[in-house]
Amino acid sequence: MRRLTFIAGATLVALGLLIPSAQAARKLRVVATIPDLKSLVEAVGGDLVEVDSLTRGTQNFHEAEVRPSMMLKLRRADALVENGADLDAWADVAVLGANNSNIVRGAAGRIEISRGIPLLEVPSVRVDRSMGDVHPLGNPHFSLDPGLAPIITQNIVDGLARISADDRQAFERNRQAFLARLDREMERWMKLMAPARGAKVVAYHPDVIYFLTRFGLVQVATLEDRPGIPPSPQHLVQIIRLMKADGVKVILVEPWNDFKLAQRVADETGAKALVFATAVGAVKGADNYIAAIDYNVNTLAEALK
Amino acid sequence: MRACALVLALLSVISVSAPAAAQETETLRRELEALQKQLQSVTDRLQKLETQRTPAPAPVPAPALPAMSAPSPPGATAPGTSVTDLARPRQPFTLYQQRGAGQLLFDMGVAGDFVGNLTQSNVEKAGGGTFGGQENRFFPREVELGLFGQVDPYAYAEVRIEAGEATRGGELNVSLAEAAVTLLTLPGGTQAKFGQMRNRFGYSNALHEHDLSWIDRPNALRNFLGDEGLKEKGVELTIVPDLPFYLEGLAGVFNGDNETAFGRGTLRVPMFTGRLRTFLELGDASALQLGMSAASGETGEKRRNTLLGWEGRYKYRPEGWLHPLVTVTGEAIYSLRRVLVDVDMDGDGLIDRITKRERDRFGWYLGGEMQPWRRWTGGVRYDWSQFPLNPGSERSIEPYITYWPSEFLRFRLAYKNTERTHRDGFDANGGSARQVDEVLFQGTFILGAHPAHPF
Numbered sequence: 001m002r003r004l005t006f007i008a009g010a011t012l013v014a015l016g017l018l019i020p021s022a023q024a025a026r027k028l029r030v031v032a033t034i035p036d037l038k039s040l041v042e043a044v045g046g047d048l049v050e051v052d053s054l055t056r057g058t059q060n061f062h063e064a065e066v067r068p069s070m071m072l073k074l075r076r077a078d079a080l081v082e083n084g085a086d087l088d089a090w091a092d093v094a095v096l097g098a099n100n101s102n103i104v105r106g107a108a109g110r111i112e113i114s115r116g117i118p119l120l121e122v123p124s125v126r127v128d129r130s131m132g133d134v135h136p137l138g139n140p141h142f143s144l145d146p147g148l149a150p151i152i153t154q155n156i157v158d159g160l161a162r163i164s165a166d167d168r169q170a171f172e173r174n175r176q177a178f179l180a181r182l183d184r185e186m187e188r189w190m191k192l193m194a195p196a197r198g199a200k201v202v203a204y205h206p207d208v209i210y211f212l213t214r215f216g217l218v219q220v221a222t223l224e225d226r227p228g229i230p231p232s233p234q235h236l237v238q239i240i241r242l243m244k245a246d247g248v249k250v251i252l253v254e255p256w257n258d259f260k261l262a263q264r265v266a267d268e269t270g271a272k273a274l275v276f277a278t279a280v281g282a283v284k285g286a287d288n289y290i291a292a293i294d295y296n297v298n299t300l301a302e303a304l305k
Numbered sequence: 306m307r308a309c310a311l312v313l314a315l316l317s318v319i320s321v322s323a324p325a326a327a328q329e330t331e332t333l334r335r336e337l338e339a340l341q342k343q344l345q346s347v348t349d350r351l352q353k354l355e356t357q358r359t360p361a362p363a364p365v366p367a368p369a370l371p372a373m374s375a376p377s378p379p380g381a382t383a384p385g386t387s388v389t390d391l392a393r394p395r396q397p398f399t400l401y402q403q404r405g406a407g408q409l410l411f412d413m414g415v416a417g418d419f420v421g422n423l424t425q426s427n428v429e430k431a432g433g434g435t436f437g438g439q440e441n442r443f444f445p446r447e448v449e450l451g452l453f454g455q456v457d458p459y460a461y462a463e464v465r466i467e468a469g470e471a472t473r474g475g476e477l478n479v480s481l482a483e484a485a486v487t488l489l490t491l492p493g494g495t496q497a498k499f500g501q502m503r504n505r506f507g508y509s510n511a512l513h514e515h516d517l518s519w520i521d522r523p524n525a526l527r528n529f530l531g532d533e534g535l536k537e538k539g540v541e542l543t544i545v546p547d548l549p550f551y552l553e554g555l556a557g558v559f560n561g562d563n564e565t566a567f568g569r570g571t572l573r574v575p576m577f578t579g580r581l582r583t584f585l586e587l588g589d590a591s592a593l594q595l596g597m598s599a600a601s602g603e604t605g606e607k608r609r610n611t612l613l614g615w616e617g618r619y620k621y622r623p624e625g626w627l628h629p630l631v632t633v634t635g636e637a638i639y640s641l642r643r644v645l646v647d648v649d650m651d652g653d654g655l656i657d658r659i660t661k662r663e664r665d666r667f668g669w670y671l672g673g674e675m676q677p678w679r680r681w682t683g684g685v686r687y688d689w690s691q692f693p694l695n696p697g698s699e700r701s702i703e704p705y706i707t708y709w710p711s712e713f714l715r716f717r718l719a720y721k722n723t724e725r726t727h728r729d730g731f732d733a734n735g736g737s738a739r740q741v742d743e744v745l746f747q748g749t750f751i752l753g754a755h756p757a758h759p760f
C-alpha cells in the first residue's frame with residue numbers, strides 16, 4: 001500500500017513538473033480571416049505562434065462561405081485576427097459556431113487590424129444598395145498596401161500582447177525586423193514603379209486602390225458596373241471608349257474574377273489583362289506578404305514599360 | 306442744461322472706468338496669447354507624435370525604422386519618405402470618419418418573401434396545394450424584420466419579427482418569429498441559447514422561409530413538423546469538444562408548443578431535443594455535412610411522440626469559383642407516436658375497444674442543385690412522405706430554376722407534381738387533391754443587413 005502511494009505521489013509530482021513545461025512550450029494558436037493577415041501574424045509572431053487562415057488567396061473574401069471546418073480551426077484558437085471594415089463580417093457566424101470564448105467580440109483574443117487605418121473611398125454621400133455591394137465604412141482592401149503594414153503590424157503586436165504579455169518584446173523585435181526588411185524592399189519597389197507613375201489602369205473590382213495610390217497609379221474605372229455587380233454590355237462599351245481615349249494599357253483582374261471578359265476588353269483596346277495578386281497565395285509564387293507585393297510590382301512595372 | 310449735466314456725468318464715468326477697461330483688455334489679451342502658445346505647443350506635440358511610428362508600449366524602446374530612401378514620386382511623397390509617411394491620408398479620397406452618436410449598436414435588415422402558385426380548381430377547392438388555402442394566389446408569405454448583434458461582451462441576440470398572410474386574402478399576421486440570446490463565454494466549449502427560436506432539428510428546419518434552397522419547405526418536414534416547422538420556446542445548450550474533427554453536440558429543453566408534433570406546452574412535461582453534427586472536407590473543393598437529430602415530447606392528448614432525423618449536405622465548389630457548382634441536400638424523419646386505435650375484435654363493424662399503439666411513420670427528401678453560372682441555378686427535389694396520423698403517403702417531384710440579379714434579390718420558378726395515395730386530409734369542400742400539379746413562383750429581397758448563412 002505504501003509502495004502504491006509512493007508511485008501515485010511520484011506520478012503526480014512528475015505530472016506537475018511536466019505541465020508548466022508543456023504550457024511554456026505551447027505556441028499561441030492564431031487564426032486569421034485572410035491569408036495576408038496570416039502572413040503578417042507569422043512575421044510578427046515568429047516561433048511563438050502557429051497561424052492558420054480561414055480563407056485562401058484565390059477566394060473572393062466578400063463571399064467566403066462559412067464552413068464548419070472554419071469552426072474547427074476557431075474552436076482551439078487563442079486569437080482571431082480579422083481585417084474588419086466589413087470585409088470579413090462572415091467570421092462572426094463561424095465564431096458563433098466554434099463555441100470558443102477566447103475569440104468572441106470584445107474578448108482579448110479578437111484582433112481587428114483596421115483600427116487606425118486611414119480608409120479610402122469612404123462614401124461622402126448617403127449610400128444604399130443601388131450603388132452595389134458598397135462598403136459604408138470605406139474600401140476594406142487595404143492589407144496589401146505595404147505603406148499600411150506599420151499600422152497593421154502594430155495592431156497585431158498589441159493584440160497578441162493582450163493574450164501573451166510576456167512575449168511583447170519578442171513580437172516587437174520581430175515586427176521591427178520585418179518592417180526594416182519591408183522598407184528596403186519598398187525602396188526597390190518605388191524605383192521600379194517610378195517610370196510608371198501617373199499611368200492609368202482599369203481594375204475589375206475596386207480592390208486595388210490602396211496599392212495603386214501607394215505607387216502613384218490612377219484607377220480610371222472598374223469593369224464592374226458597381227461593386228459586386230457584373231458589368232452590363234453598355235457599361236463595357238463605355239469602358240472601352242474610355243480606355244481608348246485615355247490610353248489605358250492595363251486591366252487588373254482578381255484571380256477569382258472573369259479573366260476571359262477582361263481579356264476581351266483588353267483585346268478591343270490594345271491593353272493587357274493581368275492577374276493581380278489580391279492576396280497572399282492568390283498567384284503562384286506570392287507565398288508571403290512581401291512576395292505578393294513583389295509579384296504585383298514586377299507585373300505592373302513590366303506591363304507599363 | 307439738464308442734457309449738458311448728463312453728458313458731463315457720462316464723460317466723467319468713462320474717464321474713470323477707461324483705465325480699468327484697458328487693464329482688463331490687456332489681461333485678456335495676455336491670457337489669449339498664453340492660450341495660443343499652449344495650443345501651438347499641443348499642436349506641435351501632436352504633429353511630432355504623428356510623424357513618429359506608433360511607439361510600442363514594451364519596456365524596451367523600439368529601434369527606429371530606417372527612413373526610406375526611395376526616389377520622390379512626383380506630386381505624392383517627399384524624398385526620404387518613411388512607410389509611415391506614406392500611410393497618411395491623401396486626397397482626393399474621402400477618409401474614414403468615426404460614425405457619430407446616431408450609430409446603431411446592432412444590425413438590422415428586412416427580408417421580403419412573396420410566393421405565388423397556380424394549380425387545378427379541384428386542388429383549390431380541397432385546399433390541398435403546397436400553400437394550403439392559398440391556391441391560385443400571390444401573397445406575402447414572410448416579410449421579416451431582423452435585428453441582431455452583441456448584447457454585451459458575453460452574449461449575442463437575434464430578434465426576428467415577421468408578417469405574413471396566413472389565410473386567403475386575410476389581414477397580415479404580425480408575430481414574433483424568433484427572439485433568442487446566445488451566451489458566448491461559457492466554459493468548456495459550450496454555448497447556451499435561450500428564448501424563442503427555430504430548433505436546430507435537421508438542416509432545413511433552422512432556416513427561415515426566405516433562406517430555403519427551394520420555394521417551399523420539403524413535404525416531410527411540413528407533414529411531421531407543421532407548415533412553419535419546429536419553432537419553440539426554451540433553452541438549447543451546444544458543445545463543440547476539442548477534438549481533431551468537428552463535432553457539435555446539442556441538447557435542448559422546450560415547452561413543446563408545436564401542435565403538429567407535440568402540443569403539450571408545459572415544462573412539467575417538456576419536449577427534449579438533441580443533435581449531433583459533423584463535417585468532412587473531401588479535398589479543397591468538396592465538403593460534406595452530416596447530422597442526426599432527435600426530439601421527444603408529448604402531444605396535446607398526453608401521448609408521447611418521438612422524432613428522429615438524419616441530414617446530409619454535400620457541396621462541390623471548384624477552385625476559384627464564387628459559388629458552388631453542385632449542392633446535394635437530403636433529410637429523413639422517422640416518427641414513433643403513441644396513438645389510440647379503434648379495434649373491431651369480432652369483425653362486426655363496431656368498435657369493441659380502444660387500444661394504445663405505437664405508430665411509426667417515415668418521410669424523406671433529396672434535392673440536387675447545379676449552379677454553372679453565378680446568377681443562375683437549376684435543381685430538382687424529390688419528396689416522399691407518409692402522414693403522421695392519416696393513412697397513406699405522398700410523393701412529389703419539383704424542378705426549379707433560380708435567378709439572382711444581385712446578392713440581395715432573387716426570383717424562383719418551379720413546377721411541382723404531387724401524387725397522394727389517399728384523399729384523407731385533402732378532401733375539403735368535396736374536392737380532391739390526390740393528383741396535384743402546381744406552378745410555384747417566388748420573389749425575395751433583402752434590405753440592409755442579413756446574417757451570413759452557415760454551410
